[in-house]
Amino acid sequence: MLGRLSKLINENNDKYLFEYDPLSRLVYERGFDGKEKRYQVNKLTGRLDSVTFVDQTLSFQYDIMGRMTKTTSADEVREYDYDLNGRLTLAKNPTSENQFELDALGNVLREIHSYDIFDHHVTKLWRFEYDELSNLIKTVRPDGKEVDYLRYGSGHLHGMLLDKERIVDYERDDNHREVKRHWAQDMLQTTAYDAAGRLANQHTQSGKYVKKSILNRDYQYDGANQLINIKDSRKGELSYRYDPIGRLINAKGPLGEETFSFDPAHNILSKEHSALSTYHHQVENTLPSGISKVMGNLLRHIAGSHFDYDQRGNLIKKESAKGIQTFDWDGFNQMKSSTFRGARAGSRLDTQYRYDVFGRRIGKRVVDVRTKEVLEQTLYDWYGLTIASEDRIGEQLAVQAQIRKDAHSEIRKLRSEVQYLYEDGEFVPLVQYTNSAAVGLGYGSLGGGSGGAGSSSPAVYHYVNDQIGTPQILMNADQEVVWEAQSKAWGDTIISAPVSDDGVINNHRFQGQYFDAESELHYNTFRYYDPEIGRYISLDPIGLLGGFNNYQYAPNPVEWVDPWGLSYQPVTFPPNKVIKEVVIKLQGSRGRDFAEANKLAELFGKSGNATRNAHRLKYGDVTWHHVDYNPVTNEAKMQLVTTADHEATYPHSGSVSEYEKHHGVKYDTREAKQKADELNKGKCTN
Structure with a gap:
């Protein structure tokens, strides 16, 4: 099958390899350092049964609903239990046991x-x-x-x-x-x-x-x-x-x-x-002569x-x-x-x-x-x-x-x-x-x-x-x-x-x-x-x-x-990557939100109106990022950023998901637009 990633080459020319089974499930990796990892997938359920990383194997067990109930290594067993709604209520290993009591909304009490x-x-x-x-x-x-x-x-x-x-x-x-x-x-x-x-x-x-x-x-x-x-x-x-x-x-x-x-x-x-x-002043050379690259990213001396x-x-x-x-x-x-x-x-x-x-x-x-x-x-x-x-x-x-x-x-x-x-x-x-x-x-x-x-x-x-x-x-x-x-x-x-x-x-x-x-x-x-x-x-x-x-x-x-210790992030959305920032009344759809943001940011299309794509006319491959949401005022902060930065850096659980959570509607639907019109008292951008 075409389109599957099979090789990744980093800046040091180290190679990261991937292999798949006939159903396109990942079964093998070899990292930049040459170390191998193998995945055992259950042929009947399609769930991951185990991962073997050189000298260690982690195995996984599930209940009939597909929820993980046990993870086992050579020296430890971790176990999990759930309520009727599928929410975690118990997790334990040989040194700890954690119990959770939740309310109807899933908040831990x-x-x-x-x-x-x-x-x-x-x-x-x-x-x-x-x-x-x-x-x-x-x-x-x-x-x-x-x-x-x-x-x-x-x-x-x-x-x-x-x-x-x-x-x-x-x-x-x-x-x-x-x-x-x-x-x-x-x-x-x-x-x-x-x-x-x-x-x-x-x-x-x-x-x-x-x-x-x-x-x-x-x-x-x-x-x-x-x-x-x-x-x-x-x-x-x-x-x-x-x-x-x-x-x-x-x-x-x-x-x-x-x-x-x-x-x-x-x-x-x-x-x-x-x-x-x-x-x-020093010449800003970050690869001095005579110093080799760190092969496989395994630093040996410094x-x-x-x-x-x-x-x-x-x-x-x-x-x-x-x-x-x-x-x-x-x-x-x-x-x-x-x-x-x-x-x-x-x-x-x-x-x-x-x-x-x-x-x-x-x-x-x-x-x-x-x-x-x-x-x-x-x-x-x-x-x-x-x-x-x-x-x-x-x-x-x-x-x-x-x-x-x-x-x-x-x-x-x-x-x-x-x-x-x-x-x-x-x-x-x-x-x-x-x-x-x-x-x-x-x-x-x-x-x-x-x-x-x-x-x-x-x-x-x-x-x-x-x-x-x-x-x-x-x-x-x-x-x-x-x-x-x-x-x-x-x-x-x-x-x-x-x-x-x-x-x-x-x-x-x-x-x-x-x-x-x-x-x-x-x-x-x-x-x-x-x-x-x-x-x-x-x-x-x-x-x-x-x-x-x-x-x-x-x-x-x-x-x-x-x-x-998992993934680095800027302390805040880096200001150098935020082109414009405005606060809008959410409109129930991304297109209408973009048009409203463009109007407030004074970005206009060829017609002279603040259209949904007016920001791209001036800045190219950019998008409006939804940041936070106030359900009382129906207001959200919008930041104009490059599309690449939006996909790579910014969290995607902002004001749209908060809007859906608080009002019980799916964004970009007729119901979401109607709700926005009600919240905004009929004053919205078409």
Whole structure:
């Protein structure tokens, strides 16, 4: 059969091969690195029975309705159960069980998370409430704390409460962008945008009557709308340069100057770091002479570090000046364990990791190999795909938290339960609150109370983040900076000495990333990221859907993020790719929406009227992208973008799907148009 993809050739001339059965079902792949994957399809049902990736096989079982009920690897079984409506109600593996109670609309009312980790059994109960538009308005967390979400319109957030006490209030402009953020302790953050809609300034201040500046950041862009300069009142000036396709080749800041080069397939080939010096222009060559391409995207060496991989493309050994690290992986390509043998004698750590049925990490244990002592043990609980809390026990944490210990006193184990709140529907940390106490040397249950024996009232700390959501500082209730960091371009972070010694630990880095002190890697939900080399250490679980280079983090770390470790995305729809932006009354069909958008954008066809295709007459191969929807006003934001960018980058679950959901009609039908006419009181574009 014609039209099936059989070969893909990347920029390094590596080949990716595909084979199909007579019914055009994919049965074989050979990746750019030469590694093979085979798919076994059931001849009767057409469902996938198994996937074999070199030395590992995953098998799948289904019920009579075709729903997956079991996934099996060599070392784990995952099981799933559903209600009569086909909605997931139970998911479990050997270390976890997740139960879901849903309402008639499919909203989750209760979640019960049960964990069996490192000889501890823990149960966490979550409860949720929604408004009539199915927007989340209340969460009762496992520690008993209530979080209220105050909304307006179609669900835009204007405030959050923790146990009826204000955590944050927002003020927004006409486009619902945040312009002011009021924290509970008389702290204020203002956000300003330039005429092109780009972030221009963030200013954090404290004080009830007379405001004191805490952090001020100004942003500057080049002619291609790329961020090139940040003036930071605490750190100084940061500048960035890019190659012609938007990859970061130079970053200059308080930690020095970094330069990077890439091969054609976007692998970082070299990185250089130097102390600050007078700027001098360099030729923007991203493929230096004498440096070969990274064949199969398997990076073997860079900047004095050397890497080895297993047959599935997972990193199994890293040698650097710091020491030797090894990594072991399970049948789902999740890191089971890591070891570190330091360059200095006697330094060796062994860490075990545990995951739930959805692949989210729920526990780790760090052991000193020489003494056999457990240095650190952490249990994680999740809200969706964000870490909601962590229960910590360990001497190592006490050191990180800068708890002073007398050399002759008893070694203490720090016990703390840290809870996290995030920006609404995002992966950007907003608040952490915590209880901490020194407890005995024994390890008790890590269970679902609010801090355990000896805990005190929770202390609340507010995050101040940069343009991509990376924490810059944490502030306490006294409006003091208790944690501060400086980072190199690809996320390697240095913690600054805090003004106040609150013993605060923050492991959040880039969006969705969590710093592991034992490996110096960033846990990134479904993968691990190495900030020293700016790339992942295992293949992308979603394969080519995440991009042709399965190890790439992003084109640049200044404007892009990857919260799940699956597929990078711009922090917002990139302004340089948005040609026009208007707010329209939805008309019930895309053609009529386009005509309405063209009228407001003053784009006219040859007849002089704002026709449905007038935008193409002026700009060529472009389209209007539906962004968000307000069912109360029937208004939606429309962005004019290139067709290529729309298909490759922008999400397609915007205002059209929201319109269908809220009004129960299929878009582009007579019923949808009639509904729009009713909502618009007969005032619509024909």
